[in-house]
Amino acid sequence: MSPTIKDVAQVAGVGVGTVSRVLNDSPLVSSETREHVQQVITKLNYHPNAMAQGLSRRTSRTIGVLMPFLTMPFFVNVLQGIDNVLLDTNYDLIVLNVDKPEKRQQYLNNYVYSRRLDGLIGVTVPFDAAEVERLQAFECPVVVIDNRVDEFWSFYVNNTEGGQLATAHLLALGHTKIGYLGDLHGIVRGVPNTPEHRYSGYLLALEQAGIPPDSRYTRFGIMSEANGYALTKDLMSQPDPPTAIFVYCDTAAVGALQALRDMNLRVPEDVSVVGFDDIDVARHINLTTIRQPMEQYGQHAANKILDLLSGTVMDSGQKCFALDLIERGTTGPLNVAV
């Protein structure tokens, strides 16, 4: 089978300790010895067994990222940020996809502990009290993105403010019949209450403008592109439809724009649309949106995990990032002529 450290030691005519020191870049090896051992390693095509290393070191050198919907740009961007930071450390990254609730259970109940993950980054994922307690008991550093958990470091934005920002922008353009396309209630879907907060910002802005909310103008569902399309068609095919829509995320907004085009509604002349996130496509399709710092989320989170692992930092804290309204071509003044 695969050569072991013993084989290498034997062939090189040194002790296993020396080989181990070479592997781990210890300064306690003479340069001749080091070179010689390196050659033997190459010759034998030796690869240290990561499981044995992990067992001996009592650490897996692995950081897990819990996230739903790998397919959506928001998560991909966050992941990129994390990956970039971890790239030049000797921690491996492992993505734990929690599309389905049972997967989440499994990871949070077993995987993390069995694999002895050194750290966990949860993106848009809720943690219940028991889970928090268990993670703390195991002294597993946890950082949370796009959610707020008091016991852990959290990186997020003020979604209420974001919802307000988007809605206020539409109001300022003269719109009063403003639709909202959003995620289902967080608890139901197993995702934290972020969706609610964004919705509450929408409501707040309307209230401040003295406009009573109209449930005919709200639609809820999973915020995929396909669903954005379907919900928009539904929303706009009723009598007296809204003249503007605030869509929960850019991904769904892409679907919404498609639906509007298919209904021969012009954007922004007939309908204005605001998204959320500012993913790459948003720029291409000239979508007005609320920018959220996706890659930075990832970078900050990864760096924080590294800090926690080196023990130089406290194990909880909060950072709320700023949001920006990016005004582009999908929003315009209310067309009174229509």
Place this chain on the structure above:
Amino acid sequence: MSPTIKDVAQVAGVGVGTVSRVLNDSPLVSSETREHVQQVITKLNYHPNAMAQGLSRRTSRTIGVLMPFLTMPFFVNVLQGIDNVLLDTNYDLIVLNVDKPEKRQQYLNNYVYSRRLDGLIGVTVPFDAAEVERLQAFECPVVVIDNRVDEFWSFYVNNTEGGQLATAHLLALGHTKIGYLGDLHGIVRGVPNTPEHRYSGYLLALEQAGIPPDSRYTRFGIMSEANGYALTKDLMSQPDPPTAIFVYCDTAAVGALQALRDMNLRVPEDVSVVGFDDIDVARHINLTTIRQPMEQYGQHAANKILDLLSGTVMDSGQKCFALDLIERGTTGPLNVAV
């Protein structure tokens, strides 16, 4: 720290062997003992150390999936297929993202061997001779998707045929000025020669129709949505543009359609578009396309890996899946009036 199997054994008043047997569902434990041990395990919140298990078992019970562009629906779908099969086995799935060539190197040179992966599924990823040889030397079962490697089991489609199918469909509709949007040459990008083959199908169909290929009508680049958009704008803004386009994949075709709309070109009246893959969105946007069995790729690959692991099957073989033309709304007869 975490309790070990010894702790459990001690508290339960049994030997470690018995605890191990309980953990592994061995029939050689009386039901009372089993139950008692289970209770202790729960009470102590014990989780077996996966690294220790792996070391002892000499297997990681992990299967790696090498794939580029996690963000694209094609890969997500394939992954889903794999995941569904592996879900009810006790193999873990680990996704190895090889967007960047250096990552590919790292995984294929170290990770696979260090982590002692039990199997590897490569999606749209090339393997050079040295890599193949090394994988074989380590007796690591490998299955390849969307590519053909003689030494391994491969699941793919005939891309030449696909290109032909798409192009012939456009020819049959009367088009003669047919554009092609495709991936760069495989070798260059580090992706196998699939792109070339799809392109050659396009050329073949033209040839059979007696139409000389026109390089003004071809554009190459990474087949992202954004690039599909950009290349289409470029392609169509030249004098005497094509009246139909065969786009390498649906993802890029989505971008292409957006570009056409932004240029006020009607589909299919002014321009016909054929994609490739038949991802979910294709149906929503009514895109004519060539269907490729994405989830089935994943399922077949995962099952084959399991077969290889159980040693019941030969370690190489080929399966070429059938392709279907899915005729939808983005293709129509050549509009001679224009």
Place this chain on the structure above:
DNA sequence: GCCTAAAATGGAAGCGGTTCCACTTTATAA
């Protein structure tokens, strides 16, 4: 040339499991 500190080195112990072997207990048949 000799003593001492520093640099290199070898190898045993331990990480936390699985598994096999030896042994005890229980069930089965005569």
Place this chain on the structure above:
DNA sequence: TTATAAAGTGGAACCGCTTCCATTTTAGGC
């Protein structure tokens, strides 16, 4: 009842590394 097979059980050995301690080698200072 007793011989005998089957079912349960305990524990040592081993998986392949890291690390620490003891030991050897080298370098430096006089």
